[in-house]
Amino acid sequence: MIRIKCPYCGDRDHSEFTYGGDGSIVYPELDASVEDWTNAIFFRKNIYGIQTETWQHVHGCRLWLKIKRSTITHEIESIEPAHKEIIKMVKNK
Amino acid sequence: MTRFNAWNVLKNGFINQTGWQRQWRDPVLKKEYDVVIVGAGLHGLATAYYLAKNHKINNIAVLEKGWLGGGNAGRNTTIVRSNYMMPGNHEFYEHSLKLWENLSHELNYNVMFSQRAHVNLFHSPAARDSNARRYNTMLLHNTDAEFWNLKKLKKTIPHLNYGPNARFPIMGAAVQKRAGTARHDAVAWGYARAADSLGVDIIQNCEVNGFVRRANNIDIIETSRGQIKAKKVGFAVAGNTSRLWQMAGLDSLPIESHKLQAFVTEPLKPILDQVVVFGVGGAHFYISQSDKGGLVFGGDLDWYKSYAQRGNLPIVQDVAEAALSILPCLGRVRLLRHWSGIMDMTMDGSFFICKTPIDNLYLNAGWNYGGFKTTPASGWHFADLIANNRPNKIINNHDLKRFEKGVNIDERGAGPDPKLHG
Numbered sequence: 001m002i003r004i005k006c007p008y009c010g011d012r013d014h015s016e017f018t019y020g021g022d023g024s025i026v027y028p029e030l031d032a033s034v035e036d037w038t039n040a041i042f043f044r045k046n047i048y049g050i051q052t053e054t055w056q057h058v059h060g061c062r063l064w065l066k067i068k069r070s071t072i073t074h075e076i077e078s079i080e081p082a083h084k085e086i087i088k089m090v091k092n093k
Numbered sequence: 094m095t096r097f098n099a100w101n102v103l104k105n106g107f108i109n110q111t112g113w114q115r116q117w118r119d120p121v122l123k124k125e126y127d128v129v130i131v132g133a134g135l136h137g138l139a140t141a142y143y144l145a146k147n148h149k150i151n152n153i154a155v156l157e158k159g160w161l162g163g164g165n166a167g168r169n170t171t172i173v174r175s176n177y178m179m180p181g182n183h184e185f186y187e188h189s190l191k192l193w194e195n196l197s198h199e200l201n202y203n204v205m206f207s208q209r210a211h212v213n214l215f216h217s218p219a220a221r222d223s224n225a226r227r228y229n230t231m232l233l234h235n236t237d238a239e240f241w242n243l244k245k246l247k248k249t250i251p252h253l254n255y256g257p258n259a260r261f262p263i264m265g266a267a268v269q270k271r272a273g274t275a276r277h278d279a280v281a282w283g284y285a286r287a288a289d290s291l292g293v294d295i296i297q298n299c300e301v302n303g304f305v306r307r308a309n310n311i312d313i314i315e316t317s318r319g320q321i322k323a324k325k326v327g328f329a330v331a332g333n334t335s336r337l338w339q340m341a342g343l344d345s346l347p348i349e350s351h352k353l354q355a356f357v358t359e360p361l362k363p364i365l366d367q368v369v370v371f372g373v374g375g376a377h378f379y380i381s382q383s384d385k386g387g388l389v390f391g392g393d394l395d396w397y398k399s400y401a402q403r404g405n406l407p408i409v410q411d412v413a414e415a416a417l418s419i420l421p422c423l424g425r426v427r428l429l430r431h432w433s434g435i436m437d438m439t440m441d442g443s444f445f446i447c448k449t450p451i452d453n454l455y456l457n458a459g460w461n462y463g464g465f466k467t468t469p470a471s472g473w474h475f476a477d478l479i480a481n482n483r484p485n486k487i488i489n490n491h492d493l494k495r496f497e498k499g500v501n502i503d504e505r506g507a508g509p510d511p512k513l514h515g
Contacts, residue, residue: 001405001406001407002397002405013407014397014405014407015407018396019396019397019398019512021349021398021510021512022349034497035497038496038497039345041440041496041509042347042440042496042509043344043345043346043347044335044345044346044347044348044349044511045335045339045344045345046335046345046346046348046349046350046398048333048335048336048350048400051398053397053398071350071398071399071400071401072400072401073401074399074401
């Protein structure tokens with residue numbers, strides 16, 4: 001079991017989360033070439049080592065997190081909210 | 094190589110089994126080869142065998158970091174079937190099944206291929222209809238397929254949960270009778286022995302560390318046992334394809350590495366004669382009984398990308414739940430071992446046997462969950478590609494360009510998310 005320290009809910013089992021996949025993808029402009037879109041959607045570095053990925057805390061706060069995790073040892077290097085502005089909006093309410 | 098036949102078995106009975114030879118040599122690495130295959134797993138060994146057998150290329154090396162058949166070859170659930178529907182896939186998998194049917198004779202090695210039927214349960218009218226579509230498509234391509242109603246199913250496999258309290262009552266099953274299981278180690282050893290006897294050098298404990306490129310070719314392969322020159326290079330290292338790809342100076346692939354667990358119980362008396370598959374409501378479960386009596390089964394991926402060959406516990410629980418919901422009689426059976434292997438999960442759930450941006454490099458990768466059953470055809474078609482330097486009609490679309498061309502081969506229709514193509 002991987003333990004993920006959710007910035008909102010605290011230290012939880014990974015079974016509370018769903019895995020979103022590669023968090024480093026930057027999608028091109030809508031009118032970009034077919035090649036650029038193919039690369040963004042279908043091609044992956046498939047990193048052996050520390051990769052940036054997204055997880056959603058579905059059985060908790062339901063917010064998306066951006067996590068740096070080793071694909072070799074599963075050790076987590078850093079965790080941050082994927083959309084910081086949403087938190088600001090919630091807090092300012 | 095001493096052939097296995099009745100006469101030799103009898104003869105060795107009289108001479109205290111001293112008449113047998115080593116199954117394969119431990120050859121010294123040569124300086125130069127016509128073809129170097131990286132990875133002595135099932136696909137790499139099969140490729141070397143068919144290169145030597147069908148294409149008469151004998152100066153071949155198969156390089157292996159560990160010992161042959163020590164990766165995913167020894168980590169699967171040994172199911173063989175050909176219930177595929179998409180153009181390109183159904184021909185390929187059916188070709189594979191046909192090769193399986195004669196494999197023990199072809200290799201002079203008992204791979205214990207047992208055509209015990211693959212029984213795909215369905216639990217809703219929608220699942221029945223989608224199975225009918227798939228299995229009718231198979232019939233149209235002359236692959237065997239049939240439907241079993243509840244009466245026949247109950248008679249043939251009496252231990253499934255047919256009770257009124259089942260969360261998903263069984264409605265029937267789509268069945269492929271020619272499908273079944275084989276003995277995974279025997280397949281690796283059989284191909285290794287047959288390839289070796291045709292002159293292929295299988296080099297174990299030889300890790301590839303780098304490539305020297307000249308123009309648009311791989312000129313030299315750097316290994317832990319020295320440098321090798323190669324005219325043609327083939328990668329067959331599913332699970333670690335991306336790592337080797339980047340070692341060769343290439344960039345990205347439509348592949349993510351995920352891990353899949355498998356389980357085996359203590360040996361039991363015969364209880365299950367078929368391969369049974371259960372998939373409903375997010376559960377995914379497949380089970381068969383090995384000749385030793387252990388129940389061999391598996392479920393879904395671990396759901397996050399990983400290169401670690403060890404499984405996580407939530408999936409153990411999921412699989413155990415699925416097992417008990419379909420076969421409640423297993424409640425007190427003890428688990429003997431469980432393990433995990435690294436899958437090349439692709440963006441459409443189909444494989445790659447193709448040329449690459451490097452002229453003399455060929456790729457065999459992206460086998461998702463289903464690499465074991467394809468072993469013979471994978472080797473056959475990869476050898477055909479390497480020898481003739483062109484894809485044949487069947488694997489014409491199994492290349493890296495298919496996404497850009499819009500000819501994804503997506504059996505499940507799950508879209509570009511590798512972990513969904515189980």
